[in-house]
């Protein structure tokens with residue numbers, strides 16, 4: 389438990405530091421990511437939680453009638469997102485860890501996250517919390533980059549992973565489908581978006 393807490397603090401610090409340059413550094417990637425993000429946001433319905441909202445890169449993709457609660461465990465990211473979107477009436481931002489929130493059971497119709505579970509310290513804990521706060525029959529949709537299963541590439545990303553954690557705070561070798569199954573979700577669809585690395589996971593929350 390102490391190890392996980394320390395890990396969370398280290399990753400939070402990295403993202404606090406990264407928040408200053410995040411929009412600039414990620415902008416070339418957005419060319420590739422934006423069409424998948426639109427696909428992710430298409431699943432939004434009624435009361436939405438966006439976990440790991442970062443600087444709010446997805447916010448303008450939501451239709452105005454969606455009620456959005458946006459959380460991130462990096463204070464730096466939340467501050468920046470709040471500054472960018474202070475005029476939006478349908479969104480609230482909170483500095484909260486998805487592994488342990490104080491939302492009531494069944495608070496949300498849909499929970500969305502893009503490129504977040506590569507850095508959540510305890511993947512299964514984060515997903516279990518999502519199951520609790522998402523309504524029965526609601527959807528949890530994750531856009532993620534995952535470990536490539538080809539022998540050579542898989543080994544290569546395993547070797548490079550510690551460097552990515554140190555520099556950016558995220559993993560490049562997470563076995564996302566297995567982690568979702570380990571959190572005891574049974575209704576999981578996955579859509580391969582690119583090279584069996586970038587995937588959209590569509591989970592129906594059955595309690």
Ligand SMILES: C[S@@+](CC[C@H](N)C(=O)[O-])C[C@H]1O[C@@H](n2cnc3c(N)ncnc32)[C@H](O)[C@@H]1O
Pocket residue numbers: 400403439440441442443444445446459460461462465484485486487501502503504507508509514558
């Ligand atoms: C790679 S960024 C993605 C940001 C945004 N979703 C996007 O697509 O631009 C990952 C974000 O997840 C946040 N994050 C990681 N672990 C988290 C956790 N346990 N709870 C809440 N936010 C978390 C980080 O602080 C960071 O802002």
